[in-house]
Amino acid sequence: MDLFSSSKQAANAVLFDEAEAIHGRIEARLASLLPETDNPDPLTQAVRDAALSGGKRARSILLVLAARGLGSRSSGLIDLGCAVEMMHSASLVLDDMPCMDNAQLRRGRMTTHRRYGEDLAILAAVALLTRAFSVISDLHDIPAEVRTRMVSELSDAVGMEGLVRGQYQDLREGRRSRSAGAVTATNTLKTGRLFEAPVVMAGLAAGAPAPTIESLRQFALSLGQAFQLCDDLTDTRSGNGKDPGQDAGKATLVAMIGAERARQRLEHCLGEADAHLRAVYGPDQAVSRFIHGLFARLDQDRPAPARKASH
Ligand code: GRG
Numbered sequence: 001m002d003l004f005s006s007s008k009q010a011a012n013a014v015l016f017d018e019a020e021a022i023h024g025r026i027e028a029r030l031a032s033l034l035p036e037t038d039n040p041d042p043l044t045q046a047v048r049d050a051a052l053s054g055g056k057r058a059r060s061i062l063l064v065l066a067a068r069g070l071g072s073r074s075s076g077l078i079d080l081g082c083a084v085e086m087m088h089s090a091s092l093v094l095d096d097m098p099c100m101d102n103a104q105l106r107r108g109r110m111t112t113h114r115r116y117g118e119d120l121a122i123l124a125a126v127a128l129l130t131r132a133f134s135v136i137s138d139l140h141d142i143p144a145e146v147r148t149r150m151v152s153e154l155s156d157a158v159g160m161e162g163l164v165r166g167q168y169q170d171l172r173e174g175r176r177s178r179s180a181g182a183v184t185a186t187n188t189l190k191t192g193r194l195f196e197a198p199v200v201m202a203g204l205a206a207g208a209p210a211p212t213i214e215s216l217r218q219f220a221l222s223l224g225q226a227f228q229l230c231d232d233l234t235d236t237r238s239g240n241g242k243d244p245g246q247d248a249g250k251a252t253l254v255a256m257i258g259a260e261r262a263r264q265r266l267e268h269c270l271g272e273a274d275a276h277l278r279a280v281y282g283p284d285q286a287v288s289r290f291i292h293g294l295f296a297r298l299d300q301d302r303p304a305p306a307r308k309a310s311h
Helices: 010-033 042-052 058-069 077-096 112-116 118-137 144-158 163-173 180-205 210-233 253-257 259-281 286-298
Strands: none
Touching: 010 042, 010 058, 010 077, 010 286, 042 077, 042 112, 042 118, 058 077, 058 180, 058 286, 077 112, 077 118, 077 144, 077 163, 077 180, 112 118, 118 144, 144 163, 144 180, 163 180, 180 210, 180 253, 210 253, 210 259, 210 286, 253 259, 259 286
């Protein structure tokens, strides 16, 4: 997949090559961590389809770039990225189910429950999220106590005070009138926390000190807000691999404050994310360039910023 084919940022070609290379390694490793049997049964196919059906791999690329930027050369970074992608894919399978968003299309294909049935979609999601933890615990070149912290970070990000609660709030309150603060809090839980976990895992892999890890957390939470705003702003567009208009009737920030203010807020969140990154990596660094390239691709109405990360 040409990860940045639509980006106009030719100047970032070297970084994009690096992101493309990470993307390719994640795809290949995911396929080998979820092996195809000789005669795959529908459950195996559902698991592999859910994890290997495309996806930008933004969270895993971020993890690898964030860790490399801190000097980590751990051979386990790709596997850590795969664990995060397995968890993310599990969340998408569940999110798409009839009892939640009832989506028909994901990553340009029929959703897992439509292809394989609701029973196999649930089982595939459970298989993926449990496999994510076993991939981390099997990484013997990372010290056991660091792996334990990573498992804890990822499970906290997904559990009762993470994606699960964010999704619960969205399902129960998403169609009621809410304050902008309440929507922002839900977005932190359902989207921000699965950006937070990979960058904190990156910091842990690199042996970064606590203040650095805290800055990475703050970066990821600003990024998560920007990402969810972008997802909401592009909801009605066709061609992004999902059912257009999925948010109709929902109290998203775009519905509440309008597209123009939502776009301003998105830029503000990206500025905050950049500031946290600069505190960790200094000016003009790979993670920031990756993020700006990603947003240029996600939202092609958003002009690719010419500015450097240090501004
Ligand atoms: C137990 C894993 C687990 C989850 C339970 C269902 C659920 C709770 C949470 C759903 C959270 C969710 C799907 C939030 C939306 C986040 C979002 C904007 C996803 C889109 O991410 P992209 O664009 O997707 O990175 P690709 O397809 O590129 O990977």
